[in-house]
Amino acid sequence: MRVSRYFLATLKEAPAEAELVSHRLMLRACLIRRLGSGLYTWMPLGLRVLRKVEAVIREEMNAAGALEVFMPAVQPAELWQETGRWDVFGPLMLRMKDRHERDFCFGPTHEEVITDIARREIRSYRQLPVNFYQIQTKFRDEIRPRFGVMRAREFSMKDAYSFDAGKTGLAASYRRMYDAYARIFTRLGLRFRAVAADTGAIGGSASHEFQVIADSGEDAIAFCPTSDYAANVELAEAMAPPAPRAGPARALEKVFTPGRTRCEDVAALLGVPLASTVKAIAVVHDDALWLLLLRGDHALNEVKASKLPGLEPFRFATETEIVRRLACKPGYIGPVGIDPAIRIAADHSVAAMADFVCGANEEGYHLAGVNFGRDLPEPHFVADIRNVVAGDPSPDGKGVLEIARGIEVGHVFALGTKYSEAMGARFLDEQGQPQLLEMGCYGIGVTRVVAAAIEQNNDARGIVWPAPMAPFQVALVPVGYHKSAEVRAAADELHRKLEEAGVETLFDDRDERPGVMFADMELIGLPHRVVVSERGLKEGRVEYQGRRDASAEKLPRAEALARILARLG
RNA sequence: CGGGGUGUGGCGCAGCCUGGUAGCGCGUCUGGUUUGGGACCAGGAUGUCGGAGGUUCGAAUCCUCUCACCCCGACCA
Structure with a gap:
């Protein structure tokens, strides 16, 4: 191809809108151009790259026995109402009406459509297992599109759906996809890690994310360098401290801490380790206030907290609610001497603490030398509600965790019968009895893979494509x-x-x-x-x-x- | 949605505070000189200053409303 007959509109300076390296380089190299928030045109050079990625994906999917199909991007509301996700998806889903005022959406994913196909077409166990995939444009009306095609609203996704006659078959299909994904990302020349993940809105039992390792990644992943343990921080288990709680050694004391609303500041003022402070996070479920207690150096894990009995779903309390229930502004709240109706959930690490520092429920004051059982009742719940941090013991007992950033480019889910049950997708087994199809679903963010590859492969002069992706x-x-x-x-x-x-x-x-x-x-x-x-x-x-x-x-x-x-x- | 910010030729920006009729660099076009790391000289083109309303003799500049976009937090491939 001669450049004189091609279209190279490179930019010396990147548009101010772009902050991430990959986004800047994609604009400078004229791979993409922005149409609106989260909407991008793939220019000739960029499209060549996208097609390269698609080709590798197709080859590996086909080799793994998956069959390519192509489903409509626009989907009728009825299907989504059957699974209840018409409401679950909320504003993330772009909805529209046709001329007859019937509801439709621009598909954010295709479980409903494929399950509809399955229930119509799959009659017998003899047709199983089967795996259908497509490479299709999805639309998700993201709260905040950003980083160019990394988190766009319209994007290209390879989605695959497996159907099996039973759990054993599902496990095998899942494994086949897991292995295919590993081959795809390896062939594309990416440094990645497969990590255990939360199943989120898609639902199901088992799930792994494929994360491209990059400091700019939006996900935090925990892994153990001395074993094969790896999990999204959302999911990674924080082990309870092995040592029992020590007895109280200090008297309860109220200390003056004006203007110190953060644990870091309080610890610095009092000259104590951050790990000896406790922060209380006020959350609300059904108008009931809860206090979640975490060590000062730990962060709340909302996924874990929502699994506390009776707390799902929860939201953070507003300042008004906090003042009304605790008579104190945020920054000085704590679990001592409060209304017994307020539920208290302590992280394992907090439950093991003695003589700690926490808010006094009085502006400008904290309490020191606080002890459960003496100064306040034992918490109602003790659970793992924090993010793991580097240095935590690995849940597999084989070492110590490290934390890295990752870009999620793929996700595999063992769904089980969630959708086949909701939509009545059954087949006849060897005995002629109807059984629910066991499903799995498997996604790759095709457009995101391109951005992730650049994020991982660039230098001061520009992009350094892995050969299989080079235009x-x-x-x-x-x-x-x-x-x-x-x-x-x-x-x-x-x-x-x-x-x-x-x-x-x-x-x-x-x-x-x-x-x-x-x-x-x-x-x-x-x-x-x-x-x-x-x-x-x-x-x-x-x-x-x-x-x-x-x-x-x-x-x-x-x-x-x-x-x-x-x-x- | 909450918080912060930005809209001025294709891209990057100045001008705004203190109103006086729009400027710089890059790119682009023409001619010439150059030719191994984003050349140089000369000349040219490109702007309803995001939009609407208002104040004023006069608005890019002041006021009100509005739209779009970006960044930080909850979503996800």
Whole structure:
């Protein structure tokens, strides 16, 4: 492909809207252009990358025995009402009406549609197992779209749905997809980790996320370097302290802590470790106020807290509610001497503390030397309600946890019969008896994979594509193409040979200075660059340089093609 | 939705406080000089200053409303 006939509209400066490296580079390299919040056009160069990712996904899905289908993006409300998700999805779902005033949505996912297919088409166990997948545009009206295509509202997703005759079959289908995902992300050249995950709104029993490791990732993942334990921090279990609580050693004391509303400030003022302070988080369920107690150096895990008996769903109390129930402003609230009707749930780590510091329920004061059983009753609930932190023991008992950031590019769920039951999707087993289909669902954020790959593979000059994703494999850059007949002839010939050999080549035939061409080819991240110049031709050579290489290598002109092909592998 | 911020040629920005009829860099077009790391010179084109209303002799600038976008928190591939 000649650049003169392509569309390269690279930018020296990234639009101010973009903050994340991948977003900036995608805009600068003209991979995408924004239409509206969370809506992006894939430009020619970007689309080539997207198609590369899709191709790898298709190959591996097909190899795993999945069958490609293509479902409508627009779906009737009736299906969603059957599973109850018409209400569950809330404003995340883009709804619309047709000319007959019938309700539809732009599909945020396709469990309902595929389950409808399954209940109509699957009659017998002889048709099982079966796995249908598609690569489709989804729309989710995200609360806050951001980071370009990383969290867009409209995005491309590969979604697959497996149907099995029983739990054993489901486990096998799940495993097959898990393995296929590992192969897909490995082939794409990504550094990733599969982690145990919460099942969230999709529902089901088992679930793993595939996280691309990147500091800019929105997810925190906990993993144990000395074992294979890995889980989303949302799910990772914080082990209860092994040692029993010590007895009280200090007297209860009220201390003056003006303006110190954060545990860090209180600990600093009193000269005590942050881990000896306790914070109380006021939450509300059905108008009932709860206090959740956490160590000062720990953070609340809302997923875990919502599993406390009788607390789901909960929301954070407003300042007004806090003042009304505790007669004190936030920042100084605590569990001592409060209305016994207020439920108290303590994290395991708090329940094991003695002589701790907490709010006094009086503005400007905290209490020190606080002890359960003496100064306040034992908490109503003791549970794991905090996020694990680096250094916590691994739940598998084989080491200590570390925390890393990740970008979720894939998610596999063992759904079980949640949808087949809601929608009556049954098959006849060997005895001719109707049984519910066992389902699994498996997603890959195709557009997000592109952004994640850039996030992980870039340098000061631009994108550094893993070869399987690169829009072109070779950048052919002639120096002096428009004034040297020799350069022109040699470059044209090499271009022709590369294309004949099936190598995707971007041939920079523009009348630009070399610096401009080098900069553009590096920005768009092509893995291999070949330079043809008068200088080189005099020595009978052309130059080769890999995108990650520090310097160029001279290849004898006669061997150039073969040597380049060897580089491509 | 709550909190913070920004809207001025394609991109990045200045001008706004203290009203006087729009400017800089990059890009782009034309001509010339250059040609191994985002060249130089000369000339040109591109703006209803996000929109609506108001104040004023006069509004990018002041006031009101509104829209869009970005960043920080709850959602998820």
